[in-house]
Amino acid sequence: MAKLYDGSMNQGETLESRYNSKAQEREMYLERARDCSELTIPTLIPESGSTSSEEFQTTYQGIGARGVNNLASKLLLSLLPPNAPFFRLNIDNFKVRELEEDENLRTQIDSGLVQIEKAVMDDIEMSNDRVAVFEALKHLIVGGNTLLFVGKEGLRVFPLSQYIIQRDPMGNVLEIITKESIHYSALPDNITELLNQQTKDYKTDGTCDLYTCVKRDKTKFHVHQEVKGIKIPESYGEYKLDNSPYIPLRMIRVDSESYGRSYVEEHLGDLISLEGLTKAIVEGSSASAKTLFMVAPNGTTRAKAIAESENGAIIEGNANDVSVLQVGKFPDFRVAQETMMKIEQRLSYVFLLNASVVRDSERTTAEEVRMTAQELQDSLGGIYGILSQEFQLPFVNRKLSVLNKTKKLPQLPKGIVFPKVITGIEALGRSTDRNRLIQFLQTLAGTLGAEAIAKYVNVTEAIKRLATADGIETKGLIRTEEDLQAEQQAQQQAMMDEQQQSAMMRAGEKIAGNIPPKSLGETIANQNQ
Numbered sequence: 312m313a314k315l316y317d318g319s320m321n322q323g324e325t326l327e328s329r330y331n332s333k334a335q336e337r338e339m340y341l342e343r344a345r346d347c348s349e350l351t352i353p354t355l356i357p358e359s360g361s362t363s364s365e366e367f368q369t370t371y372q373g374i375g376a377r378g379v380n381n382l383a384s385k386l387l388l389s390l391l392p393p394n395a396p397f398f399r400l401n402i403d404n405f406k407v408r409e410l411e412e413d414e415n416l417r418t419q420i421d422s423g424l425v426q427i428e429k430a431v432m433d434d435i436e437m438s439n440d441r442v443a444v445f446e447a448l449k450h451l452i453v454g455g456n457t458l459l460f461v462g463k464e465g466l467r468v469f470p471l472s473q474y475i476i477q478r479d480p481m482g483n484v485l486e487i488i489t490k491e492s493i494h495y496s497a498l499p500d501n502i503t504e505l506l507n508q509q510t511k512d513y514k515t516d517g518t519c520d521l522y523t524c525v526k527r528d529k530t531k532f533h534v535h536q537e538v539k540g541i542k543i544p545e546s547y548g549e550y551k552l553d554n555s556p557y558i559p560l561r562m563i564r565v566d567s568e569s570y571g572r573s574y575v576e577e578h579l580g581d582l583i584s585l586e587g588l589t590k591a592i593v594e595g596s597s598a599s600a601k602t603l604f605m606v607a608p609n610g611t612t613r614a615k616a617i618a619e620s621e622n623g624a625i626i627e628g629n630a631n632d633v634s635v636l637q638v639g640k641f642p643d644f645r646v647a648q649e650t651m652m653k654i655e656q657r658l659s660y661v662f663l664l665n666a667s668v669v670r671d672s673e674r675t676t677a678e679e680v681r682m683t684a685q686e687l688q689d690s691l692g693g694i695y696g697i698l699s700q701e702f703q704l705p706f707v708n709r710k711l712s713v714l715n716k717t718k719k720l721p722q723l724p725k726g727i728v729f730p731k732v733i734t735g736i737e738a739l740g741r742s743t744d745r746n747r748l749i750q751f752l753q754t755l756a757g758t759l760g761a762e763a764i765a766k767y768v769n770v771t772e773a774i775k776r777l778a779t780a781d782g783i784e785t786k787g788l789i790r791t792e793e794d795l796q797a798e799q800q801a802q803q804q805a806m807m808d809e810q811q812q813s814a815m816m817r818a819g820e821k822i823a824g825n826i827p828p829k830s831l832g833e834t835i836a837n838q839n840q
Contacts, residue, residue: 325540326522330488333475340570341471344454347575350582351375356454356470371589374655375582378662379575383448385663389695390703391441396432398707398730400424424728427720431710434719440466451562455573458489459558459702461709463717471570476559478569487525487557492518498538505541525557532557554712558705564697574694578661581654588651595644603636663691703732748776771795 341356348356352375353367370376391397402424435441443459443466450457450470458469458476474489495503495517506519522537523546532555536546550556561571575582606614610632617633620626658664707730714720752773756764764770774789790798 326488326524326537327520327540329524330475330490330522333477333488337471337475337570340454340456343576344456344471344573347453347573347579347582350579350586351379351453351575352449355449356472370586371593372582372585374585374658374662374664375575378658378664379449379452381664382452382574382662383445386448386691386694386698387441387445389691390698391435391444393436396428397703397733398428398431399733400427400728401731402727427711427728430714430720431707434710434714438465443468447560451560451571452574455562455571455576457560458487459560459706461556461558461706461713463713474559476569480567482564482566483527484525484555484559485527487523487559489523489557491521491523493521493538494518499543499545502538502541502543506539525555527552553705553708555705556709558702558709560702561697562694578658581658581661585651585654585658588647588654592644592647592651595638595640595647599638599640599644605634605636607632699732704730707732745777748773 344356345358349368350370353370357367447457447459447468450468454471456471456476458474460467460469469489469491473491474487476484477486479485495506498506498519519538523534524536525532525534527533530552532550532552534546534548534550534557536543562574563572563577565572604617606612606617610629612626612628612632616626616628711720711730752764752768755768771789771792778789
């Protein structure tokens with residue numbers, strides 16, 4: 312029997328005490344995350360850690376929540392595109408060369424790759440993965456940190472308030488401890504018996520805190536759990552470094568820091584200013600909308616007569632005795648309104664709200680809208696980079712491992728096949744290549760004419776590059792050079808046959824036209840004889 316990893320940090324130290332000591336280092340990041348959540352989605356990272364026991368204050372502006380949801384949706388569609396794989400399984404050519412003589416093995420690998428990609432994507436579509444990833448992306452945008460657990464039952468999200476993490480200077484995970492509330496009935500029977508013996512406040516209908524520790528050594532991650540200082544033997548496990556079910560994510564990486572920074576935190580000043588200006592304008596507008604009629608105390612007009620008169624009634628009085636109270640703050644409100652609109656426009660750029668940043672004009676062209684959208688999309692390159700390495704690759708590796716264990720994937724030789732991400736930063740690179748190629752072809756056609764493209768450009772290769780940039784499989788879709796040559800030869804042969812037939816017909820007509828009718832009749836008669 313393999314020796315169990317005890318997971319101890321210091322002798323006699325429990326996971327609960329270590330979690331509480333490390334939580335102090337996390338507090339600064341958690342407070343900042345709560346400040347960002349308060350101005351965007353207050354229920355996302357509550358002050359008490361639970362939304363059921365806390366009252367939330369409604370924000371005066373909604374662009375924060377709208378921007379977070381919009382940006383999370385765009386990232387979700389880019390990282391996990393629907394009806395299309397976000398990764399490709401490639402073969403290590405150096406290792407395959409050693410097995411080239413075994414044709415059956417190579418055929419097995421080629422046929423299995425497509426099945427594996429489809430099986431992984433079908434599992435994602437049928438599970439709650441997209442819903443959980445969308446929640447995780449919102450935590451990343453607002454709080455900058457979140458933890459994913461990829462299990463056999465699906466995907467789970469741990470907010471920053473429920474785990475602590477420690478990384479080395481290179482950003483590699485050294486230790487993770489999660490804290491979650493669990494009902495006593497969900498614990499193993501031997502643990503409930505120990506709790507009943509050792510804990511005086513044990514209640515069968517209550518809940519307790521379950522701590523899970525994930526600790527790394529040179530080759531593996533070791534996992535175990537504790538409840539009230541009691542280790543759960545059934546919870547011990549080991550995972551390879553590239554196969555851990557716990558995937559900690561950061562939005563913005565900072566060297567030598569275990570936690571990341573959030574996207575909202577970088578623009579928190581604009582959100583605070585917008586919230587204050589919106590609140591001032593809303594409250595000022597409410598005060599300005601209030602209508603009060605003032606009657607001079609020494610005048611002949613009676614206040615009671617004005618208050619009780621119906622619309623259009625005739626009363627006795629002097630119009631000079633009555634005045635309307637006015638705030639007279641319109642110029643001040645106008646300054647606040649213009650400042651607020653400028654801040655909203657800046658935040659619209661930040662959160663990729665395309666409709667708000669396109670120039671409002673009757674002559675706004677579709678190309679201008681497309682270029683604006685592309686510019687905004689390109690601004691996410693840095694975010695795509697870290698999410699591709701810290702989310703997509705670990706996620707697909709874990710998915711492949713889970714499906715292999717459940718025997719939902721065909722078995723392939725180890726060390727030959729590896730996944731490669733084709734969305735996110737990779738997709739941005741292909742999109743840039745596509746735009747450059749189209750611009751080059753348009754410039755060539757506009758400068759030298761369309762004939763230059765047919766004469767100097769390899770059209771087949773240009774079509775393949777455009778298809779590759781759009782992520783379209785060209786096998787069986789684009790004709791090869793052999794197909795084009797065969798078709799061209801067939802057309803040439805058909806033209807030659809047609810020309811020969813036309814020449815024979817013209818020659819026959821010419822001969823018939825040169826022979827006199829009498830001689831022609833004799834010739835035909837001789838032929839019949």
